[in-house]
Amino acid sequence: MDVLWMVPLLLIPLLMWTSSTFVFYFKKFFYVAWMMCLALFAIPLCILKSGGRDIENMRIIRFLVRHVKYFLGLRFEVSGWEHLQTEGPYVIISNHQSSLDVLGLMEILPDRCTMIAKKELTYAGTVGLICWLGGIVFINRKKTSDAKSVMSDAAKTMLEDQIRLWVFPEGTRNQNGDLLLFKKGAFHLAVQAQVPLIPVVFSSYRNFYLRKEKQFKSGTIRLKILPKIETKGLTSDDVSDLCDKSFNVMRSAFLEISPSVSQSNGPMSH
Secondary structure, eight states, rough: OOOTTEEEEEEHHOOOOOOHHHHHHHHHHHHHHHHHHHHHHHHHHHHHHHHOOOTTTTHHHHHHHTTHHHTTEEEEEEOGGGGGOSSOOOOOEEEESTTTTTHHHHHHTTTTEEEEGGGGGGGGHHHHHHHHHOOOOEOOTHHHHHHHHHHHHHHHHHHTTTTEEEETTSSSSOSSSOOOOSHHHHHHHHHHHTHHHHEEEEOOOOTTTTTTTTTTTEEEEEEOOOOBBBTEEEEEEEGHHHHHHHHHHHHHHHHOOOOTTTTOOOOOOO
16 A cells, blocks of 8 residues: 555656657646746745835746746747847737747846736736736726727836836737737837837747647747837827738748748738
8 A cells, every 4th residue: 555655656757758648738737836836936025025016026027937948848049139128118019829928928028028918817816916916917808998998008107117018919829820910909009108019929839839739848939039110100090000010020020930830821811
């Protein structure tokens, strides 16, 4: 009977070696559980440092999360660092494939930068609380009027507090081997605040992470930071063109840095 407790210990390495489905669920479970533990550790640190909700808490979060990639067998190759050396507020826009994007985000997150995220994240236990403490701006995606008013307030906050905001303009996770058409919120935000957009493109995860097929191998994610797109002098009438321009440069970069994506993808109507 004393040896029975050793069975799971022997079984886990065996399953890790033989079952890609087990590896997928094990890594996913570990990722969520570890992030919740890190958040539990970060909450008192953030309260001690800043006394509550403060964008400066993102420094603590960034520091604590940056090692997680090693546990999951991921590495990042970043190009275009010079484009983030921009003074003052700006809006970062990037494609969105899975919750793993958080690791890439933390890899390059500039100072005084936080995210715009879906309101449902506030209910994610310790992770929801640490997101709130990090100054993350929550929007209700189901209520367009609420989202617009949040974006309007965010534009004022950006200028008053000199902060940067990271937005996923696709609006939802997407792993179809291309970019989804962009929603216009991020572009209204940048035009309203008259701040530049800085596109950041994640290469496709399809060569190591496939949600439907339950595969999660080791892999390299390329992160390409593109030159800033100015919005000075633009008005709400220019938002559609700005959205199209950003989509096109980001899609082109996505196809360029994603060897696993078929180059035969035809242009999407936009």
